Amino acid sequence: xxxxxxxxxxxxxxxxxxxxxxxxxxxxxxxxxxxxxxxxxxxxxxxxxxxxxxxxxxxxxxxxxxxxxxxxxxxxxxxxxxxxxxxxxxxxxxxxxxxxxxxxxxxxxxxxxxxxxxxxxxxxxxxxxxxxxxxxxxxxxxxxxxxxxxxxxxxxxxxxxxxxxxxxxxxxxxxxxxxxxxxxxxxxxxxxxxxxxxxxxxxxxxxxxxxxxxxxxxxxx
Numbered sequence: 001x002x003x004x005x006x007x008x009x010x011x012x013x014x015x016x017x018x019x020x021x022x023x024x025x026x027x028x029x030x031x032x033x034x035x036x037x038x039x040x041x042x043x044x045x046x047x048x049x050x051x052x053x054x055x056x057x058x059x060x061x062x063x064x065x066x067x068x069x070x071x072x073x074x075x076x077x078x079x080x081x082x083x084x085x086x087x088x089x090x091x092x093x094x095x096x097x098x099x100x101x102x103x104x105x106x107x108x109x110x111x112x113x114x115x116x117x118x119x120x121x122x123x124x125x126x127x128x129x130x131x132x133x134x135x136x137x138x139x140x141x142x143x144x145x146x147x148x149x150x151x152x153x154x155x156x157x158x159x160x161x162x163x164x165x166x167x168x169x170x171x172x173x174x175x176x177x178x179x180x181x182x183x184x185x186x187x188x189x190x191x192x193x194x195x196x197x198x199x200x201x202x203x204x205x206x207x208x209x210x211x212x213x214x215x216x217x218x219x220x221x
Contacts, residue, residue: 129202131195154214161190162208183207
């Protein structure tokens with residue numbers, strides 16, 4: 001007996017999908033048309049973004065430049081003020097130095113004048129103490145003039161002349177003017193006598209005279 005083979009139906013099974021690993025990238029295949037649409041969308045988005053951001057970015061750049069310029073101007077103003085102050089102080093210092101220099105010059109000049117006055121006053125005193133013949137020598141010869149310096153020690157002959165009982169003479173005088181004339185004339189004669197003999201008249205004592213002369217050469221000139 002012949003047997004008829006039975007048809008058996010087989011169902012093809014798709015292979016099971018491999019589970020995705022965490023963090024794995026998904027590759028999406030797109031057609032050229034889809035890519036073109038996507039690219040156009042991104043371009044439109046970029047244009048929109050640029051149109052929105054660019055004005056703000058330009059404003060930011062403008063503000064930044066203004067701030068930079070403002071900072072530079074502030075620094076320049078500060079530098080300019082400091083330079084003006086330095087110039088003013090330099091000018092004032094220069095004027096002060098000039099004034100100080102002028103003051104120093106005037107002080108030195110005044111000091112020289114005072115020294116010259118003292119020297120002339122000393123000469124004036126010596127002129128009264130010496131004969132006219134000695135005036136030119138004592139004025140021109142510093143060594144000779146040094147003999148009369150304060151503290152100078154020399155060997156000399158000292159003479160002191162005093163009128164005895166001058167007080168009684170004054171009281172018995174007929175007039176005060178007559179006594180004064182007598183004393184003045186007598187002292188003047190003593191003065192001339194001492195100077196003619198190379199003496200130095202130191203002072204009048206009221207009723208006498210104090211003088212001295214050099215013992216070595218008996219003269220100072």
